[in-house]
Amino acid sequence: MRVFWILLLIFGIIHPTQTKEKKPPRTKTKIQNPLIDYAGFQKIVNTSSEERESKRLSEEEFLKALEDKEAVILDARSESRYKLRHIRGAINLPFTEFTKESLTQIIPNLNSKILIYCNNNFGGSPAAFAAKSPPASLNLSTYVSLKAYGYTNIYELGPLLDVATTKLPFEGSETD
Numbered sequence: 001m002r003v004f005w006i007l008l009l010i011f012g013i014i015h016p017t018q019t020k021e022k023k024p025p026r027t028k029t030k031i032q033n034p035l036i037d038y039a040g041f042q043k044i045v046n047t048s049s050e051e052r053e054s055k056r057l058s059e060e061e062f063l064k065a066l067e068d069k070e071a072v073i074l075d076a077r078s079e080s081r082y083k084l085r086h087i088r089g090a091i092n093l094p095f096t097e098f099t100k101e102s103l104t105q106i107i108p109n110l111n112s113k114i115l116i117y118c119n120n121n122f123g124g125s126p127a128a129f130a131a132k133s134p135p136a137s138l139n140l141s142t143y144v145s146l147k148a149y150g151y152t153n154i155y156e157l158g159p160l161l162d163v164a165t166t167k168l169p170f171e172g173s174e175t176d
Contacts (some may be wrong), residue, residue, distance in 0.1 A: 044147045052143055062115065063167055065155055070139035071113040072106065076142045085128035085163065085172040087117060095138060098145050110150045116142050117157040124163040128174050 057065060065071055066089070073090040077080050082092040091106050107114060118138035122129040132138060139156050146154050163170065 040148070041144065044144050048144070048147055052156065053155075057155055058114075059159060059161055059167060062117075062155075062157045065113070065115055066168075068113060071115055073115045073117075074107070074142070074146075076116065076138055077119060079113075081119070081128050081130070083172055083175040085125055085170050088169040088171045090117075095141055095145070098149070100149060103146075103149050103151075107151065109154055112151070114146060114151060114154045115157070116146075116154060118142065120160065121157045122161055122163050122166070125174060128172065129163070135143045 014069065066073065066087075073087055075086050075090040075092045076095040076098075077086075077092070078094050079092055082094075083088070086092065093102060093106055116139055119129045120133055120137040120139065123131075143154055143156060161168065
């Protein structure tokens with residue numbers, strides 16, 4: 001019988017993998033963690049895409065929004081980058097520090113108007129505004145996280161602006 005299988009292999013009638021019994025693919029057991037919800041994250045991203053786009057503001061619109069004294073200007077960059085240069089009046093809460101408690105301290109009302117910007121909105125100041133990979137832009141993560149925490153009135157600076165020519169007012173050690 002062994003000679004029969006060898007002849008079939010030699011003449012190419014069967015492939016070596018056909019002589020072995022195929023095992024079903026191993027399925028990995030799903031690792032449970034109630035504090036991580038990828039499906040919920042995806043849902044926020046997918047359902048808020050159009051809303052987010054409609055709330056992206058031009059430089060002029062963002063300047064006008066800054067006049068609203070009730071609006072919260074949120075800078076989610078690291079504290080060290082914030083200290084170098086930030087939009088005047090912005091509150092710094094690094095993205096890595098977002099929790100329900102920390103957000104509630106600076107934005108207690110879920111309906112507050114929140115203005116966000118990030119590294120990828122400004123060129124000409126690489127120390128303060130180090131560009132991220134476009135899909136990793138901090139605006140994207142900040143927007144989705146604020147939505148996940150229940151905030152509903154989020155506006156985002158849209159364009160890429162040069163710090164030397166923008167009309168937006170800055171403060172910080174790089175501007176002194």
